Amino acid sequence: MMRSDEPDPLIRNPDILRRGEPFVQALRTIKLTGVLASTVAIGSGRWATSMPHGDDCIVLYVLTKGSCVAGILGSREFVELKQGDVLLLPRPGRYTIAQSPDIPPVPLEELLQREFGRLHTVEEKWKALFASPFLHHLSKGGATVVEMTALRLFFEQKFPAAILNGLPALIRLEGFVARNRSFVQAVLSQIIEQGEKGLTGQDAATRLAEALLVQCLSEFLVTFGEDRPGFVRGLKDPYLARVIGAIQTQPGARWTLASMSCAAGLSRSAFAERFRTTLGMTPAQFLTAVRMARALDMLVNGQNSIARIADFAGYGSEAAFSRAFRKWSGSPPGSLRRSGPASLTSAGVPRTADHSKQHPG
Numbered sequence: 001m002m003r004s005d006e007p008d009p010l011i012r013n014p015d016i017l018r019r020g021e022p023f024v025q026a027l028r029t030i031k032l033t034g035v036l037a038s039t040v041a042i043g044s045g046r047w048a049t050s051m052p053h054g055d056d057c058i059v060l061y062v063l064t065k066g067s068c069v070a071g072i073l074g075s076r077e078f079v080e081l082k083q084g085d086v087l088l089l090p091r092p093g094r095y096t097i098a099q100s101p102d103i104p105p106v107p108l109e110e111l112l113q114r115e116f117g118r119l120h121t122v123e124e125k126w127k128a129l130f131a132s133p134f135l136h137h138l139s140k141g142g143a144t145v146v147e148m149t150a151l152r153l154f155f156e157q158k159f160p161a162a163i164l165n166g167l168p169a170l171i172r173l174e175g176f177v178a179r180n181r182s183f184v185q186a187v188l189s190q191i192i193e194q195g196e197k198g199l200t201g202q203d204a205a206t207r208l209a210e211a212l213l214v215q216c217l218s219e220f221l222v223t224f225g226e227d228r229p230g231f232v233r234g235l236k237d238p239y240l241a242r243v244i245g246a247i248q249t250q251p252g253a254r255w256t257l258a259s260m261s262c263a264a265g266l267s268r269s270a271f272a273e274r275f276r277t278t279l280g281m282t283p284a285q286f287l288t289a290v291r292m293a294r295a296l297d298m299l300v301n302g303q304n305s306i307a308r309i310a311d312f313a314g315y316g317s318e319a320a321f322s323r324a325f326r327k328w329s330g331s332p333p334g335s336l337r338r339s340g341p342a343s344l345t346s347a348g349v350p351r352t353a354d355h356s357k358q359h360p361g
Contacts (some may be wrong), residue, residue, distance in 0.1 A: 023201040034154040034202060035209040037191050038129045042146040043138035048098030050105035057154045059089040062177060066146035070097045072169055079172045088171035088216055090164045092181040112135065123198045130195030149188050153209050169218055180215060187212050251291045252314040257283060292328045299333055306333050
């Protein structure tokens with residue numbers, strides 16, 4: 001029987017029921033700090049554009065009219081897009097969107113200079129990017145054949161969330177707009193409206209863009225992406241998902257190979273092999289990635305001491321944490337704290353796990 005001083009479950013924080021769910025914990029690692037967006041109108045004929053994509057952002061296209069192709073310039077890997085589709089580009093590289101894959105693309109940098117070169121400040125260009133439809137291959141009075149909204153979503157730090165590491169380079173969500181029409185229309189219009197305000201509208205626009213990205217990734221995680229090693233497959237594995245969720249909820253716990261395999265309900269050897277085959281990394285590497293990503297967030301955005309962060313991350317001493325962090329990121333934690341987020345652009349990308357005694361083998 002519920003005590004009289006306890007709130008009715010109906011009005012309690014829903015997070016209590018969702019805590020520990022791997023999908024929830026994974027999506028929580030996605031944090032955006034900025035968004036650039038523009039509506040794009042394209043005319044008939046042959047056209048193609050190439051776009052740069054750095055390692056601090058994810059690019060998202062919502063196709064609202066017509067059809068086209070999108071691909072990776074280097075590998076010549078293309079997908080077809082039609083009205084109502086959403087395209088996610090989660091990994092660095094140079095991409096192209098075109099009427100046909102055989103057309104030499106015009107660099108986006110040239111188009112931006114042509115469209116906004118007359119403006120003087122960056123904020124003026126940002127406002128214009130949001131406010132004015134970006135016209136491409138469209139003569140005055142000509143018919144629009146393809147329409148889309150292009151969004152460039154920027155992350156809090158150079159290191160992408162673990163959930164992005166195992167994603168394919170091109171993600172097509174077929175018919176996404178039709179399934180989420182009212183949500184997509186409302187969110188896109190508000191992103192544009194807030195973005196037109198310049199820097200003062202960035203906070204609201206960014207949170208709205210984050211909601212759209214989470215919706216896209218949620219659908220992808222539930223529906224697609226099981227056929228390649230990586231984080232997505234790990235979330236869909238009934239044994240490994242328990243461990244992934246537990247580590248994300250309590251990254252500083254004294255995790256060992258024995259405790260992980262026990263949480264999964266498998267023997268140590270079966271768990272280690274299943275984890276490596278499914279996620280493409282060892283349990284130690286995954287644990288390190290989660291711990292260090294949380295530690296990095298605390299270093300850049302919090303006020304905790306390095307000793308407190310080391311304890312949170314599961315290290316017995318500040319020195320052990322500092323060695324592991326430097327090996328993972330290429331920079332000592334103290335230097336990142338002193339120089340702030342800007343220093344992340346020069347930090348190295350983590351490749352290997354720390355195999356200190358705190359980590360399972």
